[in-house]
Structure formats: structure tokens, C-alpha cells
Amino acid sequence: MPGSVNGKVSMKKLVASLFVALALSSLCAVAADAANTQQQLTGMLRDFLDGAARGDKAAFERFFAEDVIYTRGVGVVLDRATILKDVAPAKPGEPIPTYDAEEIRFHQSGDVAILNFRLVVHTNDPKDQKATIYYRNTGTFQQRDGKWVVIAWQATPLPENKEAQAK
Numbered sequence: 001m002p003g004s005v006n007g008k009v010s011m012k013k014l015v016a017s018l019f020v021a022l023a024l025s026s027l028c029a030v031a032a033d034a035a036n037t038q039q040q041l042t043g044m045l046r047d048f049l050d051g052a053a054r055g056d057k058a059a060f061e062r063f064f065a066e067d068v069i070y071t072r073g074v075g076v077v078l079d080r081a082t083i084l085k086d087v088a089p090a091k092p093g094e095p096i097p098t099y100d101a102e103e104i105r106f107h108q109s110g111d112v113a114i115l116n117f118r119l120v121v122h123t124n125d126p127k128d129q130k131a132t133i134y135y136r137n138t139g140t141f142q143q144r145d146g147k148w149v150v151i152a153w154q155a156t157p158l159p160e161n162k163e164a165q166a167k
Contacts, residue, residue, distance in 0.1 A: 038106040041115055041141055041148060049099035049119075055089035065142070065149040073135060073157040098122045101137075111143040118158070134158040 044063065051059020060083060064070070070078040090096050098121075105116040119135040140152040 034106075034108050037108055037113055037148075041106070041113055042101075042104060044148060045101055045104075045115060045117070045139070049101060053097055053099050055087055057084060057087045060084055060087050063150055064153075065144070065151045068150055068153065070153045071155070073155045095124045097124065113141045113143075113148070115139045115141070119155070134160075 048059050048063040051063075064080050064083060066080055068080050068083070070080075070083055072078065100120045100122075101117040102120055103118045105114075107114045116136070116138045119137045121133040121135070123131045123133070134157070136156045136158055138154045139150050141148045142151045
């Protein structure tokens with residue numbers, strides 16, 4: 001038998017083989033965990049965007065940590081209390097925007113994960129022309145007490161034409 005001494009596999013090769021098998025097993029587990037986290041956070045994001053469109057204050061409370069740092073596209077920094085202060089459902093007859101996330105990118109390091117995506121806002125005000133507005137958002141999530149929450153958020157408005165967005 002190749003690599004054997006007196007018909008026995010050398011101890012070095014056996015240990016090396018076990019080490020490689022354990023390392024591959026660990027890598028597979030990490031990749032599966034990251035894929036699960038990405039799916040979970042993407043689902044949270046979509047649920048949040050749906051709640052935000054309806055002015056659902058509970059959606060904001062679930063999504064943002066107590067100590068979140070939110071930077072608006074105009075450079076203004078908000079805390080959670082300020083964010084929640086202005087959340088309210090639309091009044092009857094008021095237009096309700098819709099939000100969607102495209103081009104989602106994901107990175108994770110331990111109990112911190114980042115989602116970056118293009119936010120698409122569709123307005124439907126019957127008085128005005130329908131419009132679509134684009135933002136590039138980055139959210140930093142942290143797992144606290146077994147739940148993911150947003151600890152930092154950055155929203156940046158994108159140029160209106162697609163060619164400018166691509167540059």
C-alpha cells in the first residue's frame with residue numbers, strides 16, 4: 001500500500017487526512033451559516049420595507065437597535081427616537097409608496113453582517129406624476145440576544161438617469 005510502513009498507514013498521513021477533513025467540514029458549516037444569515041437578513045429587509053411603506057411603527061422598532069446611527073442622504077444623523085417620531089400610517093386617500101431592494105450584497109464577520117443594496121422607491125401620488133427614486137443603502141446588522149438588529153444605516157440618493165448610476 002502506498003504511503004504505508006509494513007502495511008500500516010503512517011500516523012502523519014492519517015492525522016493530516018483527519019485535519020483536512022475537519023477543516024473542510026468547518027468551512028462548509030461556515031458557508032452554510034453565512035448563506036442562512038444572508039437569507040434571514042434579506043427577509044428582514046423585505047419585511048421592513050413592506051412595513052415602512054405602510055408606516056408600521058412596530059416594523060421600525062423591530063428593525064433598528066436602540067442605539068442605531070442612521071445617516072440620511074443629506075448628511076443628517078438620526079437616532080432611533082427621531083426616526084420613530086415621524087413614523088405613521090398613511091391617512092385615507094394619501095398615496096402609499098412601495099419599496100424594493102435590488103442588487104443586494106452581503107458580508108458577514110461573526111455577529112456582524114452588512115447588507116448593501118439599491119433601494120427603489122415608487123411613488124404613486126395621483127396629483128403628481130408617478131416617479132421612481134433610487135438610493136444606495138448600507139445597513140450594518142449585529143446579532144444581539146439571538147436576534148439581528150440594525151446598528152448603523154447609510155442612505156445615499158442616486159442620480160436619476162441610469163447611465164449616471166452606472167459610473
